[in-house]
Amino acid sequence: MVDLQEIRLYLYGWSGISLGIFMIISYVLSKAIHNVFLHPLSRFPGPLSHAASRVPYFWRSIRGTLPFDMLEMHKKYGDIVRVAPDELAFSHPDAWNEIMGHRQGALEMEKASWFYRPIEEDPLHIVNESREQHGRLRRQMAHGFSEKALRDQEPLIRGYVNLLLQRLRENSQGGQPVVLSDWYNYTTFDIIGDLAFGESFGCLEGSVYDNWIKGIFAAGRIGTILQGLAFVPWLKRLLMLIVPKSVQEARNTHKKLTEAKMSRRMATVDGRPDIVDGLLKRKEELSLSVHELISNAEILIIGGSETTASLLSGVTYLLLESPEAYRQLVNEVRSTFEDQNDITLVTVNKLTYMLACLDEGMRMYPPIANGLPRVVPKGGAQVLGEWIPENTYVAVHQWALYHREKYFMEPNTFHPERFLSSPKFSTDRRDALRPFHTGPRNCLGRNLAYSEMRLILALITFNFDLEISDDSHDWIKQKNFLMWQKGPLKVHLKPVIR
Numbered sequence: 001m002v003d004l005q006e007i008r009l010y011l012y013g014w015s016g017i018s019l020g021i022f023m024i025i026s027y028v029l030s031k032a033i034h035n036v037f038l039h040p041l042s043r044f045p046g047p048l049s050h051a052a053s054r055v056p057y058f059w060r061s062i063r064g065t066l067p068f069d070m071l072e073m074h075k076k077y078g079d080i081v082r083v084a085p086d087e088l089a090f091s092h093p094d095a096w097n098e099i100m101g102h103r104q105g106a107l108e109m110e111k112a113s114w115f116y117r118p119i120e121e122d123p124l125h126i127v128n129e130s131r132e133q134h135g136r137l138r139r140q141m142a143h144g145f146s147e148k149a150l151r152d153q154e155p156l157i158r159g160y161v162n163l164l165l166q167r168l169r170e171n172s173q174g175g176q177p178v179v180l181s182d183w184y185n186y187t188t189f190d191i192i193g194d195l196a197f198g199e200s201f202g203c204l205e206g207s208v209y210d211n212w213i214k215g216i217f218a219a220g221r222i223g224t225i226l227q228g229l230a231f232v233p234w235l236k237r238l239l240m241l242i243v244p245k246s247v248q249e250a251r252n253t254h255k256k257l258t259e260a261k262m263s264r265r266m267a268t269v270d271g272r273p274d275i276v277d278g279l280l281k282r283k284e285e286l287s288l289s290v291h292e293l294i295s296n297a298e299i300l301i302i303g304g305s306e307t308t309a310s311l312l313s314g315v316t317y318l319l320l321e322s323p324e325a326y327r328q329l330v331n332e333v334r335s336t337f338e339d340q341n342d343i344t345l346v347t348v349n350k351l352t353y354m355l356a357c358l359d360e361g362m363r364m365y366p367p368i369a370n371g372l373p374r375v376v377p378k379g380g381a382q383v384l385g386e387w388i389p390e391n392t393y394v395a396v397h398q399w400a401l402y403h404r405e406k407y408f409m410e411p412n413t414f415h416p417e418r419f420l421s422s423p424k425f426s427t428d429r430r431d432a433l434r435p436f437h438t439g440p441r442n443c444l445g446r447n448l449a450y451s452e453m454r455l456i457l458a459l460i461t462f463n464f465d466l467e468i469s470d471d472s473h474d475w476i477k478q479k480n481f482l483m484w485q486k487g488p489l490k491v492h493l494k495p496v497i498r
């Protein structure tokens with residue numbers, strides 16, 4: 001016997017669900033139509049799907065192809081591209097100052113919180129703090145990055161570089177290639193670990209990555225997902241509730257290890273020539289909790305090690321794939337120095353060709369390849385002659401900008417001479433190259449990074465002949481999830497006999 005009441009309830013249920021789905025689809029469609037045709041950014045060019053929704057932009061970001069996709073978009077649509085309903089990408093040398101710089105009579109643009117604070121509950125640090133607290137932190141930290149501080153830090157840095165050279169000698173003895181990309185990472189992590197927490201990670205000692213560092217590598221991919229979810233807060237909250245217990249436990253273990261590191265640093269005498277000393281001295285005045293101190297030390301490690309190591313791997317690869325440039329660099333290093341003890345943080349400044357190689361390396365393989373978005377302040381702002389409405393997100397995507405033929409001749413080939421005033425490259429817009437950004441929130445560690453990179457590269461090319469391993473010729477074909485996903489860069493090292 002058919003129960004009519006049951007059928008009626010069943011049909012009501014289905015019509016309720018259908019109505020719900022219909023309403024959701026109508027909402028999404030009307031929002032997309034509004035975004036494309038009626039939004040204040042409608043007049044800017046870009047792919048239709050990106051104007052309609054943020055999803056395509058995040059799809060590119062979580063697939064790791066954003067830097068390359070941005071180049072294609074700029075080639076097709078020009079210097080300004082609408083990459084999301086509320087975001088514009090700018091690809092022009094002048095955009096740097098207008099977006100990142102000190103703006104005349106106005107405050108600098110704030111950083112976009114969806115990008116910089118993917119987990120709102122986490123303590124803040126110098127990179128994502130608000131303008132006022134950022135200024136205070138920066139003033140204190142700047143002492144640790146001064147020229148005097150760098151001179152005092154030299155013995156510490158040199159100690160790790162010497163250990164790197166020793167390990168490279170040991171590991172290349174049988175003629176097998178070494179994974180140079182790992183060794184660069186070990187070295188920069190150990191150096192920054194010591195400068196930010198008062199102790200190294202023991203990577204060079206143990207010839208392995210510390211677990212703490214492995215966690216940072218995994219964070220890049222998760223970071224891009226969390227950034228996307230910032231636009232759908234309910235989904236983010238839901239997903240956070242179902243994070244597996246093992247992940248939460250790993251996070252807690254990491255937290256405890258870091259707290260122990262910071263406690264040990266705080267127990268050591270004042271005046272250690274490192275980067276956190278300035279913060280420790282003024283922690284009460286700056287109202288810094290232990291967690292904020294840790295958060296600052298952690299961001300120094302993330303920002304100061306992976307970036308420098310990536311560039312070292314990138315420039316080594318590019319040099320080994322460009323024999324003429326490699327030969328010229330080796331010539332410069334070996335004719336400038338007779339003894340490796342003469343190679344210091346000061347004397348490496350003589351290596352002008354090496355500096356050009358590093359700059360060209362940053363152009364072809366910028367450690368921070370994607371745009372770091374800012375928010376247009378109240379009242380709007382002028383960028384590249386266009387009036388941009390308030391609350392628009394704006395960014396410059398480095399990899400894409402540096403690979404545009406409009407600004408760099410032969411952008412896909414390694415030409416250090418473009419940074420040595422070669423007439424062939426006189427039309428290059430060298431002012432487009434800002435790997436350390438510009439303005440009040442630019443990189444504090446620029447000098448430290450250059451010193452480290454020059455010292456390491458000079459000592460390696462002084463001590464070894466390098467040859468890329470056959471299976472590393474495609475090394476540069478990588479994805480990017482906030483950081484480059486570097487595969488092993490294998491290199492044969494032959495000690496130079498003197």
Ligand code: HEM
Pocket residue numbers: 126127138192275300301303304305307308311367368372435436437440441442443444445446448449
């Ligand atoms: C090749 C190596 C490096 C590159 C390409 C690089 C790049 C950058 C960039 C683009 C920013 C701006 C971030 C933003 O706008 O949100 C930045 C900020 C920063 N970097 Fe670096 N960096 C490098 C090495 C280092 C090193 C070795 C340190 C030392 C620990 C360091 C410390 C910092 C700090 C403290 C900030 C924040 C500055 C502020 O907000 O006032 N960086 N870096």
